Amino acid sequence: MAANAYRNGELDFTDVNTQELETLRTEFPDEYYKFLHPSTRGLEMQMNVEVLKDLDVRLALSKAIDREALNTVVVQGGNEPSTSWIPEVDGGHPPDAFDAEIGFNEVEAKQHLADAGFPDGAGFPNLTILVGNSPSAVATAEFLQDAFKTVLNIDTTVESVDGATRSDRFTNQEFELFPGGWLHDYPDPENWVLGLFDTGGSLNNYNCSDPDIDALVDKARFNADNTERLAQYKEINELISTRVCGIAPYWHENDHWLVDSNVVGMAENISGNDSSAAGDWNMEAWGLAS
């Protein structure tokens, strides 16, 4: 609806629904802007479920996901495929940093599943993918379902529910597989870790519990040496990502905007620390040329 209002001249500035991204990008090539949204999405896995306690199973699921194809099919190439949990701008790794360890690889995915005791998917229990009811959420779940069947020969069930139910199930840890993620509150790697991946963390609903991660969190949490602290969080990011500890990251999100050429005074602040608008564009200074 916002896109139609933009076409119609009722709006001078609007965000773009990724379902319409390709059309609008082509239609308004000079008015389209893209910025990295400080968030990561991935396939969250409930590690209290017996089969998902096995690292080989988690690696098999992660390596069965073709992140490039997922990005193309579901959001028309709108996001940045990634195997790193923490975005590089917030002190993490480049998006392709862990492609070799958890990225798409059909052969290795099959091997990991066989190593876990489920050769060619035989005997693997049916897991449920819990998603919201937006078109892109359902498309993501169906893509994953198809990938797991095609690559691993395992069956999964997609359960689509409304937002409140999805949130309730997530916080009550009533899920097996859950496309979800994190949007940073402030640009520091600790915001991507504390409470999320330490054992018993208040937001650790997937029950990631790794002694190496806990030990590093204890060191980094109150470390006054900033250089060392950042290095420790980087190490934690590597452990979270490569051990698929509760989540297999699949992309960093982007913000997409259409801005009419009549709008003046916009200057992006490179901190990119504003999650509600593209960058910190100092909205107070905006105006219309005519």
Place this chain on the structure above:
Amino acid sequence: MTAYIIRRLIWMVPLLWAVVTITFLLMHAVEGGPFSRERPLPEAALENLNRKYHLDKPVISLDVWDSQYGHYMWDLAHFDLGQSFYVQDREVSTLIKDGFETSLQLGISAFIFAVIFGLALGIISALNHNGPLDYVGVFFSMVGASMPNFILGTFLIVIFAVELGWFDVLGWGGPENWDFWNPLSPDFWKVFVPMNWDFHKVVLPVLALGVLPAAYFARITRASMLEVLSQDYIRTARSKGLSEWAVILRHAVKNAMVPILTVMGPYLAFLVTGSFLVETVFTIPGVGQRFVESVFQRDYGMIMGTTIFYTAFIAFANLGVDLLYAFVDPRIRYS
């Protein structure tokens, strides 16, 4: 007649009680709550909110006054619909009043369009029975009655707003702060001043909402007119030398109106309360859009408030229609 009206009003009490109880229990049976978040609220904040809205009590219990249901019914008995769980600094009654102002403008506008267009089309069809104009009218009636308003709305937006640029896509163009409860206020009369309307924003949602009832009115008018036109008194009127217009307007249309009026009342209530989807498609801040949002947000206060409001509105509208029958058709008497 007075006894009948009093009896109908008394009957509304158990009706409202049943609707409130069923809605309350169904609403709480659905998973998720008003404060469900993927990133949950801090525990202390959640406890405070639950206490404030009585969500720390059981939904219903033997000690009914110490349950959520009991608290709600007690407040309702004092005409207090409570606060919204989502827009937390606003009363539900205020949100409904604000939204209803817009929904009422939209519903009445669509109703006026439907009556004028539907009656005209039905009469023209009947007067040109089995002619080209009749087929056009019947075709419109079939298409209009078959097409859901949200699909029609989308087509209208693409063609008339995006492609032709004649109309706007977003919002509502009726006068704001319409004091529809108080005819003595100057703000009551502002809706009757064309200058106060932005027709660029009004035309498309009114068409989207009004086409279906217009098609229905056209079908009923056509059928009713065809029946009346074949009556002996029409032939008598013509044989007495009355002009064709006088025959049609004074004898045919007037007598054909009774069955049309019987459906108009319920349709007015339907248009005022049934614009959820059109309001959502055109981003109109009416009470229907608020109701849809409140369901997704589990805004218990708004869900209950809008349900009660709609129930009471439809009950009163039906009562009004029943009373109107007695005036239109002298054979109807209530006792």
